[in-house]
Amino acid sequence: MHNFRKVTDDLFWVGANDHRLALFENIHPLYHGVSYNAYVLLDEKTVLFDTADWAVGRQFIENIQAVLAGRPLDYLVINHVEPDHAASIEEILLRWPKVKIITSPKAVILLHQFGFPIDAKQVEEVREGDTKCFGKHTIAFVAAPMVHWPEAMVSFDTTNGVLFSADAFGSFRALDGKLFADEFDFDGEWLDDARRYYTNIVGKYGPQVQALLNKASNIVGLDNIKYICPLHGPVWRKDLGYIIDKYVHWATYEPEEKGVMIVYASMYGNTETAAEVLASKLADRGVTNTRLYDVSSTHVSYLISDLFKYSHLVLASVTYNLGIFPPMHNFLTDMKALNLQKRTVALVENGSWAPRSGALMREELEKLKNMDILDDGVTMASSLQEQNLADMDALADAIAASVLK
Ligand code: FEO
Numbered sequence: 559m560h561n562f563r564k565v566t567d568d569l570f571w572v573g574a575n576d577h578r579l580a581l582f583e584n585i586h587p588l589y590h591g592v593s594y595n596a597y598v599l600l601d602e603k604t605v606l607f608d609t610a611d612w613a614v615g616r617q618f619i620e621n622i623q624a625v626l627a628g629r630p631l632d633y634l635v636i637n638h639v640e641p642d643h644a645a646s647i648e649e650i651l652l653r654w655p656k657v658k659i660i661t662s663p664k665a666v667i668l669l670h671q672f673g674f675p676i677d678a679k680q681v682e683e684v685r686e687g688d689t690k691c692f693g694k695h696t697i698a699f700v701a702a703p704m705v706h707w708p709e710a711m712v713s714f715d716t717t718n719g720v721l722f723s724a725d726a727f728g729s730f731r732a733l734d735g736k737l738f739a740d741e742f743d744f745d746g747e748w749l750d751d752a753r754r755y756y757t758n759i760v761g762k763y764g765p766q767v768q769a770l771l772n773k774a775s776n777i778v779g780l781d782n783i784k785y786i787c788p789l790h791g792p793v794w795r796k797d798l799g800y801i802i803d804k805y806v807h808w809a810t811y812e813p814e815e816k817g818v819m820i821v822y823a824s825m826y827g828n829t830e831t832a833a834e835v836l837a838s839k840l841a842d843r844g845v846t847n848t849r850l851y852d853v854s855s856t857h858v859s860y861l862i863s864d865l866f867k868y869s870h871l872v873l874a875s876v877t878y879n880l881g882i883f884p885p886m887h888n889f890l891t892d893m894k895a896l897n898l899q900k901r902t903v904a905l906v907e908n909g910s911w912a913p914r915s916g917a918l919m920r921e922e923l924e925k926l927k928n929m930d931i932l933d934d935g936v937t938m939a940s941s942l943q944e945q946n947l948a949d950m951d952a953l954a955d956a957i958a959a960s961v962l963k
Contacts, residue, residue: 560624561617563737565785565793566718568600568694572621574614575732582730583642586758586859590751591732594618594642595789597722598625599715602693603632606657607713607722608789609646618646619653630654633692636661637724638710639668643789647674660684662701664709687777689716700773702726704766706759712770719784726770727801729791730755739792739801749804752791754863756808761866761896767809771802811899811928813869816961817847821861822906823854823875823883823915828941829908832950833874835942836906839954845961853885858892865893870902870961873919877909882918890922899927902960904953906936913937932956 563571573595582588594610596618604626610618622631631654636644639661647669650657659681661669666683669676684690684699691697695717702710705726713722729752742748760767774780780802786794794801807814820837824830830852837848849868851861853875865871875886882890903923907916916935923929934956936942936949 560620562621562625565597565737565787566720569718569720570598570600570625571737571787571793572596572598572606572618572625573610574617574621575734576611576613577732579613583759586730586754587857588730590730591734592730593733593790595787595791595793596643597787598622599692599695600625600629601695604629605633605635605692605697606631606650607635607787608637608643608724609634609650611642612645615646615649619649631657633657634659635697635713635722636665636669637713637722638707638789639665639672640707640725641672644669644672644674651675656680658682660690660699662699662709662711665711668707668709684711698778700770700777702766702770704763705770706763706766714778714783719782721774721778721783721786723786723788725760725789726767727786727791727794727805728752728755728759728788731791733792737793738796739794740796742792744792745800748792750863752801752804753808753866754859755790756805757863757866757896758859761808761862761898764809764811764897767805771805771809808866811866811897813901814867815847815869817849817868818845818870818872818957818961819849819851819864819868820872820874821851821853821886821889823878823886824852825876825878825883828938829874829876829906832906832908832936832938832942832946833872836872836874836950836954839950840958843954843958843962845958853883853889858885858889861889862892862896862898865898865901870904870957872904872906872957874906875908875915875919877907877913877915880912880914882915882922886915886919887922890919894922894925897927899929902930902932904932904935904957906938906953908938908940910940913939932960
């Protein structure tokens with residue numbers, strides 16, 4: 559049965575939700591599902607903006623058919639070719655073989671690489687600044703290279719201010735009947751999923767996202783954007799400044815909040831205890847916006863997400879095979895891969911005969927840009943002892959001074 563929603567008078571969401579996918583991109587856990595968004599515009603010509611993952615292909619096709627109500631599909635605009643959106647293109651071509659495809663030149667190359675039987679005669683390549691009129695609506699195409707794939711573009715409806723933003727402004731989490739961000743408690747219920755999506759999927763490409771935001775401001779004009787229609791998550795029609803402000807923070811790697819994230823790697827609970835003691839000492843000093851995570855039991859996508867949120871990070875790690883505990887090393891590797899920067903970091907190391915994890919974590923952190931690594935730190939042998947407390951107090955003083963300044 560079809561299940562679409564109206565976005566504007568003549569624009570319809572024809573996407574679908576997937577609650578069965580366990581790992582997005584086969585790496586990031588999903589506990590609340592994900593939506594694959596696509597949109598149909600009913601103008602003098604009919605236009606489909608992007609397709610959907612094959613997992614929801616049947617629902618997606620039913621939705622398009624219901625919205626078209628017997629009309630042919632004239633155009634398919636492909637803003638992004640990653641298979642979670644492009645997988646159903648072949649089904650579209652089979653059902654509407656006369657459809658014209660509008661996309662970027664790089665997308666055409668990728669479509670062939672993925673094996674879609676695209677006939678060159680049915681493709682209209684568009685470049686930055688090109689426009690296409692479908693009747694009442696004129697769409698402008700804006701390149702969005704490396705947000706987060708090279709072929710990506712966004713499409714802006716100059717007639718009614720709808721921005722089809724591809725993966726930008728997307729979010730994990732299924733929509734479950736609702737569509738618009740103002741139909742949810744976005745800040746309370748969704749923001750963490752939106753941040754986890756952005757930071758892990760797009761986070762590496764902050765400069766490219768900044769470039770896109772600048773284009774949105776300079777070419778389109780932020781005030782002219784009335785709707786943001788991403789490929790995942792809710793559509794924005796109110797308070798667009800809220801989500802744009804979040805994107806400005808994330809794309810520039812500026813923390814959203816002053817706060818301390820303590821991530822510990824502990825084999826038998828002793829490093830965990832040290833992390834807890836530090837958290838208590840921070841609270842004693844008035845620093846209560848703190849989060850503690852066990853690196854072994856927290857998926858790294860959550861750690862990365864919170865790291866984009868908070869200003870300060872404490873890494874407390876046992877020494878393992880004379881190196882960094884592997885899950886902690888993985889976290890540090892992901893930080894580098896995702897271009898994380900501009901954080902203040904403190905280190906706590908543990909080791910029963912050769913504690914080296916502090917020096918090794920510092921080496922990894924020094925590979926990141928604009929990181930401030932505090933000189934104060936704690937080295938302990940097996941477990942936190944009375945003789946370590948002076949160092950722990952000094953570390954808590956240094957962190958508190960930095961957070962509260
Ligand atoms: Fe949601 Fe880059 O695909």
